[in-house]
Amino acid sequence: MANPLDQLFVLLKQWLVALLPVGLQPLLSMVLSAAAIIAVFASLFAVTTLLERKGLGRLQNRLGPNRTGPFGILQPLADGLKMLTKEDIVPEAADQVVHFLAPLVMVVPVLTAYAVLPMGRNMVAVDFDGGVLFFFAVGASTELSVFMAGWASRNKYSLLGAMRAIAQMISYEVPLVLASVTVVMTVGSLSLVRIVQSQSGYHWGWLARWHVFTPWGLAGLLLFLIAAAAECNRTPFDIPEGESEIIAGHLVEYSGFKYALFFLGEYLGMFAVSSLGISLFLGGWEAPVSFLTWIPSYVWFFGKLLGFISLFIWLRGTLPRLRTDQLMNFAWKFLLPMTLVNLVAAAGWHFSAGWSFPGALAWRWLFSAAVVGVPYLALGHALAGRVHLGPRSYRYAT
Amino acid sequence: MRLTFLLLAALTLGSALLALSRRRLVHCALWVAVSFAALACLYLQLGAQFIGFAQVLVYVGAVAILIVFAILLTRSTEEPAAPAVIPGWLSGISIAVLTAGGLVVPILSSSLLPAPPAAPPMVTAQALGQELMTRYVLVLEVAGLLLTAALIGAVILALKESEGRP
Amino acid sequence: MIPLQHYLVVAALLFGIGLAGALTRRNAIVVLIGIELMLNAANLNFIAFWCYGPNPQKLTGVLFALFAIGIAAAEAAVGLALVIAIYRHNRTTQLDRLDKLKG
Numbered sequence: 001m002a003n004p005l006d007q008l009f010v011l012l013k014q015w016l017v018a019l020l021p022v023g024l025q026p027l028l029s030m031v032l033s034a035a036a037i038i039a040v041f042a043s044l045f046a047v048t049t050l051l052e053r054k055g056l057g058r059l060q061n062r063l064g065p066n067r068t069g070p071f072g073i074l075q076p077l078a079d080g081l082k083m084l085t086k087e088d089i090v091p092e093a094a095d096q097v098v099h100f101l102a103p104l105v106m107v108v109p110v111l112t113a114y115a116v117l118p119m120g121r122n123m124v125a126v127d128f129d130g131g132v133l134f135f136f137a138v139g140a141s142t143e144l145s146v147f148m149a150g151w152a153s154r155n156k157y158s159l160l161g162a163m164r165a166i167a168q169m170i171s172y173e174v175p176l177v178l179a180s181v182t183v184v185m186t187v188g189s190l191s192l193v194r195i196v197q198s199q200s201g202y203h204w205g206w207l208a209r210w211h212v213f214t215p216w217g218l219a220g221l222l223l224f225l226i227a228a229a230a231e232c233n234r235t236p237f238d239i240p241e242g243e244s245e246i247i248a249g250h251l252v253e254y255s256g257f258k259y260a261l262f263f264l265g266e267y268l269g270m271f272a273v274s275s276l277g278i279s280l281f282l283g284g285w286e287a288p289v290s291f292l293t294w295i296p297s298y299v300w301f302f303g304k305l306l307g308f309i310s311l312f313i314w315l316r317g318t319l320p321r322l323r324t325d326q327l328m329n330f331a332w333k334f335l336l337p338m339t340l341v342n343l344v345a346a347a348g349w350h351f352s353a354g355w356s357f358p359g360a361l362a363w364r365w366l367f368s369a370a371v372v373g374v375p376y377l378a379l380g381h382a383l384a385g386r387v388h389l390g391p392r393s394y395r396y397a398t
Numbered sequence: 399m400r401l402t403f404l405l406l407a408a409l410t411l412g413s414a415l416l417a418l419s420r421r422r423l424v425h426c427a428l429w430v431a432v433s434f435a436a437l438a439c440l441y442l443q444l445g446a447q448f449i450g451f452a453q454v455l456v457y458v459g460a461v462a463i464l465i466v467f468a469i470l471l472t473r474s475t476e477e478p479a480a481p482a483v484i485p486g487w488l489s490g491i492s493i494a495v496l497t498a499g500g501l502v503v504p505i506l507s508s509s510l511l512p513a514p515p516a517a518p519p520m521v522t523a524q525a526l527g528q529e530l531m532t533r534y535v536l537v538l539e540v541a542g543l544l545l546t547a548a549l550i551g552a553v554i555l556a557l558k559e560s561e562g563r564p
Numbered sequence: 565m566i567p568l569q570h571y572l573v574v575a576a577l578l579f580g581i582g583l584a585g586a587l588t589r590r591n592a593i594v595v596l597i598g599i600e601l602m603l604n605a606a607n608l609n610f611i612a613f614w615c616y617g618p619n620p621q622k623l624t625g626v627l628f629a630l631f632a633i634g635i636a637a638a639e640a641a642v643g644l645a646l647v648i649a650i651y652r653h654n655r656t657t658q659l660d661r662l663d664k665l666k667g
Contacts, residue, residue: 493587
């Protein structure tokens with residue numbers, strides 16, 4: 001357990017804290033955790049912008065940025081410098097104070113949300129008893145910041161974009177929370193550390209006991225991912241930004257550093273929601289198979305996070321944008337019923353844990369998978385039945 | 399501890415006052431969100447962690463947004479030309495002052511209030527859940543029914559005339 | 565810890581502010597904001613009495629506040645839907661203009 005490599009950062013922090021007099025130690029401990037979170041995730045943001053531009057370039061059969069430094073690896077630096085040196089323009093009719101506060105209201109709560117996310121064994125800033133609730137509570141202020149940005153800009157495109165964004169965020173927050181509730185219900189705790197610990201140990205001595213390896217967990221992860229993509233305005237759900245329709249929505253009157261802050265806030269939100277998904281369904285810092293436990297826990301966590309980021313980039317490069325009515329229909333008619341059904345499946349799985357007759361595991365799997373699968377097929381058939389999807393005819397292109 | 403309390407109390411009351419006295423409705427909505435958040439911090443200080451988080455989730459995340467949407471949908475984002483208060487506002491203010499005074503004076507002069515405990519009590523989410531599912535299960539069901547009724551009622555009320563009635 | 569009186573005074577003042585807003589403002593939405601603030605003042609009292617009470621393990625105050633929060637959300641949703649419906653009929657949200665029943 002006390003593998004020094006695994007606990008490297010924990011030991012480092014303890015050593016640093018011990019250097020100070022006792023009275024100042026709790027303060028230093030807090031400052032160190034906050035500084036580490038900000039430094040790590042801000043640099044992850046820089047890495048992600050490069051990864052995203054390069055990855056999208058590859059998906060679109062071009063090279064991506066390659067002028068700054070070898071293979072363009074200095075591109076984030078150049079982008080940052082450009083953002084910082086740009087003129088900060090505030091519209092004359094804008095509500096100056098609200099316009100200024102909106103980016104801050106976006107970034108600061110997202111950063112506080114990281115406090116409850118465990119990033120490795122013993123690596124969590126505060127282990128709240130109601131960690132998941134805290135995460136969703138601070139996430140709720142994002143909607144307010146989007147509204148503030150949209151309204152304060154005094155621009156009809158801004159306001160339209162903000163209203164679309166808020167409607168989308170509220171609609172998709174419901175399935176996001178309900179998909180997380182399955183795990184909270186089965187584990188019986190809202191603390192993310194407890195949730196990750198409940199997934200430790202290995203089936204048959206090698207396969208991890210992650211929630212994703214159960215029927216309801218797999219369905220839950222997929223539902224969670226869809227809702228998460230919508231919650232952070234990622235393609236195919238980037239209607240609020242919609243450059244080609246409403247010219248970037250609530251961001252249209254923002255420039256320079258404030259725009260960069262919004263950008264940072266969106267990416268930090270994506271990392272936070274991905275981390276929550278990893279902690280809930282993919283075992284957080286745990287290794288997937290028992291013979292890989294020698295790799296430190298934080299490497300696993302950040303590896304999984306990078307995997308999620310790559311997935312989001314891949315989706316962005318592949319899928320087209322949805323229409324607003326399609327988006328709302330999808331959230332309320334498909335995602336919400338499916339998350340409710342998934343709750344039933346998780347409850348069935350939880351209460352059948354005591355079955356001990358031969359083949360019990362297969363029956364549990366079959367039952368749980370049927371509870372999720374049958375409504376999925378029925379709902380999908382009912383909703384898709386009205387849409388006639390056939391080969392598309394191109395009139396003008398050949 | 400005392401300083402935090404004073405700051406939070408001032409923030410709560412000050413932003414509540416601003417929320418009800420600003421002329422522009424969007425400012426009212428934003429200030430009331432600040433007031434709700436400061437109240438949540440007061441709950442945290444009293445040891446009610448779960449309620450504090452639930453307060454932020456429900457009030458800042460849902461009620462403030464609902465108010466904002468209502469403001470946008472009734473097109474009252476601009477500053478109104480008419481006065482913001484009713485003609486008889488002075489009597490309204492005096493009723494409110496009398497009510498608050500009638501509450502504050504007995505509170506300050508009362509000798510029946512319990513002495514403060516050494517530390518705020520700890521309440522775990524698990525204990526809350528146990529209570530909800532055992533002693534208060536009927537209340538929980540009724541609250542769920544009420545929320546469903548409110549959901550359907552709000553949808554029907556906000557439906558367009560031509561679609562809502564045959 | 566801070567004496568209980570302080571929390572009660574804050575709650576009483578918050579109630580007063582909410583009442584003043586609800587009684588004097590013309591716009592229906594601000595009146596609803598005032599009512600929400602009054603409900604919140606009551607919640608603060610529940611939590612304060614629970615915290616300083618003789619038996620905090622009973623959780624009654626916390627659960628009452630929890631239900632009050634849930635029901636206040638429902639009240640806000642229905643109230644604002646009513647405001648929107650009224651706006652559709654009369655093109656106004658000013659409460660003193662809604663005087664059709666006046667003889």
